[in-house]
Amino acid sequence: MRLVILGGSGSGKSTQAQRLCRYFEIPQISTGEILRQAMSGDKSLESVYAKVSTLGRHAQPYVTRGELVPDEMIIDLIRLRLKKADVDCGWILEGYPRTAFQAEELDFLLDDLGQKLDWAIYLQVPEAVMVSRSLGRSRPDDQPEIVHRRVEIFYDRTVPILEYYDRRRRLLTINGDQIPEMVEQKILTLLSIP
Numbered sequence: 001m002r003l004v005i006l007g008g009s010g011s012g013k014s015t016q017a018q019r020l021c022r023y024f025e026i027p028q029i030s031t032g033e034i035l036r037q038a039m040s041g042d043k044s045l046e047s048v049y050a051k052v053s054t055l056g057r058h059a060q061p062y063v064t065r066g067e068l069v070p071d072e073m074i075i076d077l078i079r080l081r082l083k084k085a086d087v088d089c090g091w092i093l094e095g096y097p098r099t100a101f102q103a104e105e106l107d108f109l110l111d112d113l114g115q116k117l118d119w120a121i122y123l124q125v126p127e128a129v130m131v132s133r134s135l136g137r138s139r140p141d142d143q144p145e146i147v148h149r150r151v152e153i154f155y156d157r158t159v160p161i162l163e164y165y166d167r168r169r170r171l172l173t174i175n176g177d178q179i180p181e182m183v184e185q186k187i188l189t190l191l192s193i194p
């Protein structure tokens with residue numbers, strides 16, 4: 001199974017990605033998590049990304065302000081990650097793609113790898129829910145102005161991707177404003193897994 005999870009900040013992307021990875025027994029690839037690991041100098045990333053400290057240093061000013069890291073940086077990272085053997089049988093991408101350019105690049109990369117995306121799952125939640133859930137967490141980038149900026153960027157840059165996947169008949173939209181168990185069940189039902 002190869003899935004992309006789309007949604008704004010606080011939409012439940014990482015919660016659902018974790019649950020689905022457990023269900024399908026496939027790796028979760030979270031760009032936000034990789035960037036946070038790189039920023040904290042986590043050496044375990046070196047098996048994928050040789051220049052972890054450079055990545056962390058370059059990403060920091062964007063992540064801390066709630067801005068998107070430049071496309072080239074994140075595309076390189078995904079290219080290296082998807083070439084690792086542990087993702088041969090499937091993966092769940094969370095937090096990527098986030099721009100139309102990233103979505104196109106993912107398609108090119110998958111063509112190169114001879115892989116196909118099964119579904120893009122969009123977790124739809126009202127803006128107020130995104131904000132209140134994000135503010136309820138304790139990440140350093142969960143300060144009110146930074147959260148508002150991430151939400152704004154989500155509408156500007158990520159929402160257009162929904163149409164990209166919809167046109168290709170790859171989009172599943174789920175009401176993310178329910179308890180995690182219900183959201184997961186709904187996703188599995190739409191994937192036709194009882």
Ligand SMILES: Nc1ncnc2c1ncn2[C@@H]1O[C@H](COP(=O)(O)OP(=O)(O)O)[C@@H](O)[C@H]1O
Pocket residue numbers: 008009010013031032033035062063064066067068069070071074094095096097098099102134150
């Ligand atoms: N695909 C991406 N493209 C650009 N920047 C990204 C991407 N994924 C993550 N980031 C950076 O990491 C930050 C945190 O992302 P994430 O953990 O997905 O948080 P959230 O879903 O709460 O916005 C983003 O604000 C952005 O700076």
